Amino acid sequence: MNDSFVLTRSSLEDIELETRALTEPLPTNQLAYKAHPLYALERWLTKYQVLHPKGPILGFCKGYHVYPRTCVQTVKTKERWLREGLQVKANELPVKELKPSMKTQKLQDFEADDYECTDSKENIKLYGSWQLEPLNLPHAMNGIVPKNERGQVDVWSEKCLPPGTVHLRFPRAFSVAKRLEIDYAPAMVGFEFKNGRSYPVFDGIVVCAEFKDVLLEAFAEEEQRRQAEEKRRDETEALRRWYQLISSIVTRQRLKNRYNNGLPSEILTEVQHVNDKESNATVSDSYGNNETPQNQQLNTSDNNLDLKASISTHTKEHEHVFLKEYESFDEETSLLTKRCQCGFSVQVEEL
Template sequence: MCLVHLLFTTAVLPSQPVEIEIEAPEHSLKRQRREKRKAEFETYLRRMVKRFNKELLVDMHKVHLLCLVANGIFRNRLCSDPDLLAIALSLLPARFTTTPPEDVDTSFLCSLLKWFGATFTMNPELPEKPQESARDVLEKRFGSHCARDHQEMTHLFLIMLRSIRLFCRLVLSLQPVPLKAAPDKVRPFVREKRSARSRSSGPERGGKRQRKREKEQKEETEEEKEGVETAAVLKPKNKQRRSVASKVCYKEESSEGEEVSDGEEFRASSAEDSEDSEAEVNRRPGRKGRGRGEASRNQDNRKDENSEEEVIKSFKRKRGKGEDEWLEVYLEQAERWVCLDVQQTGVGQPMLCSRQATQPLSYVLAVDGDGCLKDLGCKYDPTWLTSTRKRRVDQEWWEESLQSFRSPASPREEKEDKELQAKLLDKPLPTSIAEYKNHPLYALKRHLLKYEALYPPTAAILGYCRGEAVYSRDCIHTLHSRDTWLKEARTVRLGEVPYKMVKGFSNRSRKARLEPQNRDIDDLALFGHWQTEEFQPPVAVDGKVPRNEFGNVYLFRACMLPVGCVHMRLPNLHRVARKLDIDCAAAVTGFDFHGGFSHPVTDGYIVCEEYQEVLQAAWENEQELIEKKEREKREKRVLANWALLAKGLLIKERLRKRYGAKGVEQMPGQEGLSSGEEEEGERQTAAVDLATYWPQNRQEDQGAEASGQKPITKREKKGQEKHLFPFEKV
């Protein structure tokens, strides 16, 4: 029994001592706090690194974009050189030079383009000399009637157009470095793993899914073999979505007085409804030709949408650099701009020009003969309203950068802007939910932000996307609280009900939400612009400035100035007003958030009109007195500094005279002495030096005692040292 017990104990108990640590509660809290601080610091560093990388990419994008714009302006100015224009004019046939610019039309441009294509050829093997200027290169190209690339061909044709006094501009497709870093490539074995997983899975119920999956895999392999990568943004996810967006039934009000509700005015019709409606229209061709007109209109709309789809699908990403330069000529006879490419015989085909450019398009800029710039992205980019704005820099910065290069206002510019806006409005509705987010023309209710709302509630529905109503962006309004509207010099009308309630983020609201019963309460009331009115400033009475509950005056806008008061931007005016017993209030022009709280920003003071001149004169007198005191104080400080400097120099001179070293001449006969004689000479020199550097007052006392004079008493010595500093007294 004892043996079994020994075996059991030796098997269970360890042979070496075991150390067991039990963490105390206070140590556990310290460890958790330490780990929390470490995690927060790592998160902060990660966030700062990401922010730095993002700002770096944005700055690189902006700098590269401005460099490309400057390069385009330089090339456009080069194409207006007088010598090059003269050379181009000498090469043109007489039938082109004799036609006035007012009679130029598309047929003239087509014939000129054909002649240019037959006369000038493209030879990529032409030598390129980096040290040669661009002007000399173009002169040689005119002499040899050939160009090296598409860019030189475009420049040559632009020079010829300007030589016959046609108003034309150079259109550039700029491709700066992207705003976002390129995503990591998908690992190659992911597709193999998916295919292996699909093969390993058992047979599914019904053969339709299996056949559909095999068909999709076959299409993917064919696309890989072809090496064509279609833009993901331009490709619709399914055909049913586009069909739902296109089959929008617009019900008109019947002439028989039938009322149609707001919800039924526009609705998405299914395939069966559309077929029934078409059959009904075919069965009833009469009724004043109304049904036939609607059917033909629907067919035209479908054709337009199909053509638009074909154009969008034709835009594919190019692996190499595209042809990013083409031209635009203004036809005075037709009063419109037409685009043309030197390698295409057609004129006025913008989609053909943009299709040959490097994809995807980001910035399309036009430079005219005067050096003015115009953004034409909405004209040439088919995805201008959806995916292009994600690849572009901030619109405000871009417009501010181009502001100094804008062309002056003219009827031609206004007409072109209206045509571009009408072209954007004529485009069909987007087909995916993601394209509606931040869309400049359309919006969905699901994408409304916290301070946004749809007004009026019965806004017209423009269509449907996956069963969701599509509204115009003009119906989306930004709401504000009472305080925010007050900063805009507007107040909420009496009796207005908040249009929306949200959770506030002020310190008071956050403290109130700490309680469980107030956690989910919306305590911030928001109002729309239609619920406000202009701020009515109060009136000053009996020389008293009307104040708010904090004792100052809100002056966020100039129109908020109280009636009968003036705004005086004079520093420390309240001190003068207090001395004269005049009412004066600080003007609050804004708020600054720092230190965890919001602090008011003041600018000047508000006083009544009748006290303006008195306060102005008193403030000027006060400033004169302050300047006089400052001047006297400065003069006193200067005199004190000069006195201190003079006294220091006197002390220095006195110390030099009393303790200064006197030069000791070398004793004759010290040259060529032995070592013993040198030591004796050193002792004599040391004695002489000691006598020389001994304090002079001691030397005088010793000399007086040796000469038998009466020594100086302590009282006499104290009287002599009365003018000395303590450290000078020995």
């Protein structure tokens, strides 16, 4: 009930305001006519507005004729009317001409025109809605798309399409049509501004209506084939990377096993012998040896130094010789093991 009351009250207020506007006298201030809903002065019209018809005259304000707001008409260029699916009738003269402006205007501006941003010195010709008729474009015949002088179709809206044609926007449409040898025309859908200049924007193609299903089926097949090829390429790349990772792990483990466990047996025996002597010395000291713990620690460090010196000397002076009779080959791992008489061994992978 509250909603209905609000709506009823709002409707009554609108009716009252309209009644006042219709019954009130003509304003005496010129600025009041600039945006007045009922009356207009010719001096406050914009450059894209004219009076048609120029009458009746309702009165005067400071010497200027007062006209009804319904007489104010918006005029546009031929190109602007084409975007709405309308064309200028034959032998119609422009109702207004403007001098070209050097100032670049934005595309979103209602009064701006893309064709005004050119360097042409000709006047801009404007036409009114009473000079127009529905757009009459040539029909598509024998599978040939009618094109303009630039070899394309201006698709400002669906009304701008030539009869018997369709606008296809799927990706790579031109390549599919070219592969099937079907006549097509690039679809120019607007302009974009960069660095003070306007550039055409293309989106899709225009083809005859009878080729629409054929092109869509061909695109679906090509898209399916492209996705399968992309999937196969991704799987191949994944397998390659997995093989590289596993090969790196195997090589790292092989090098670790080879060089961590590759000390000669004689050096290992000497190390074990020194360890045994240290343990025996520790036991004898526990049964009455007069040496202090500090002396025991010094003896142990001396033994370690002697062991390191012997190992380094043995490694530097000894020259490994790998004889044929000491070689062994593992067929499962394809590894060839070469051994020296000192006990040192080396594994080589046979390719």
